[in-house]
Amino acid sequence: MVSLSPSLKAQLSTPLKIGSVEVNSRVLQSPLSGVTDLVFRRLVRRYAPESMMYTEMVHASGLRYAKALPKIMEVDPNERPISIQLFDCRPDFLAEAAQKAVEEGADTVDINMGCPVNKITKNGGGSSLLRQPETAEAIVRAVVQAVCVPVTVKTRIGWSDGEINILEFAKRMEDAGAQMITIHGRTRAQGYNGNAQWEWIGRVKEILSIPVIANGDIFCVEAAVNCLKQTGADGVMCSRGTLGYPFLVGEIDYFLKTGQLLTPPTPEERLECAREHLEALWQYKGDRGIRQSRKHMTWYTKGFPGAAELRGQLAVIETVEQGVELIEQAIAALP
Ligand SMILES: Cc1cc2nc3c(=O)[nH]c(=O)nc-3n(C[C@H](O)[C@H](O)[C@H](O)COP(=O)(O)O)c2cc1C
Known part of the structure; x- marks a missing residue:
């Protein structure tokens, strides 16, 4: 404690x-x-x-x-x-x-x-x-x-x-x-x-x-x-x-x-955050933002069922739409 x-x-x-x-x-x-x-x-x-x-x-x-x-x-x-x-x-x-x-x-x-x-x-x-x-x-x-x-x-x-x-x-x-x-x-x-x-x-x-x-x-x-x-x-x-x-x-x-511990974010909240991060990088930096987002996306995808597979997919995204769709599917598939 x-x-x-x-x-x-x-x-x-x-x-x-x-x-x-x-x-x-x-x-x-x-x-x-x-x-x-x-x-x-x-x-x-x-x-x-x-x-x-x-x-x-x-x-x-x-x-x-x-x-x-x-x-x-x-x-x-x-x-x-x-x-x-x-x-x-x-x-x-x-x-x-x-x-x-x-x-x-x-x-x-x-x-x-x-x-x-x-x-x-x-x-x-x-x-x-x-x-x-x-x-x-x-x-x-x-x-x-x-x-x-x-x-x-x-x-x-x-x-x-x-x-x-x-x-x-x-x-x-x-x-x-x-x-x-x-x-x-x-x-x-x-x-x-x-x-x-x-x-x-x-x-x-x-x-x-x-x-x-x-x-x-x-x-x-x-x-x-x-x-x-x-x-x-x-x-x-x-x-x-x-x-x-x-x-x-x-x-x-x-x-x-x-002196209080906050409840840690759920996998869904972390994935929502990943999506927001991805969209904001796209808006701020365009294609360069998408390339930079790949490493961030791999860091977000840990500690929930299907994380490893999603990580592999997000590591190679070319467009913001691709990334958002993958994240939304992952959220829908969470237990
Ligand atoms: C990807 C990455 C980039 C970093 N870039 C900088 C930087 O621009 N300026 C800096 O002072 N330290 C930089 N650092 C060092 C960190 O600020 C920090 O001092 C170091 O990671 C130790 O803390 P940690 O053990 O909690 O990671 C970087 C570290 C990493 C992993």
């Missing part, structure tokens, strides 16, 4: 203060490249209206030369609080990009210092900044100077088991002016494997004054509560647990606010 102590409940019932921005939720939806577009965020926000959400990561250099703002940076004027996440290794490019992010409506600007993908790290961005703390510091200083909104950092605990440097690194980010740090409790070498090492997040929390958000392996309410208890973090950020399940942030938020 999952429960919160009265002292933890009291601590978590106050707003999360990110510099000048107050957020009435201690659960955040992480940036997920290829996933957290405007359509997905809208679904998450329906169940977690007060939570902070992030765009997919945006390449600052790409933005400098782009004629128009990329779609992944689009923000709905009604969606708040929202952070635009940027990646790069050049402080001046990031500062410029951050200004554009603020013009677009970002409440905070987040710098990606955790992405493990080779294409990004070999150009000096993402988690490779853990190995270049002077550059990381220069980035935070430059962006803080360029914008009037809080600047935050999302990173990992280190490059590899032999190079865990999150304690010095996080302190350096705070001293440079970062107003919040989110820590994915894995090293770059771990990728997404093994367990998130939450103990490092707890150690960072002990030495920082800015909010520390714990990330990694938050797949359910129980994990969120255990993580908060273990780390003393100011909040938790959900990631892979939200794939095909935009209900997760709301479920955790509700529990932290009320």
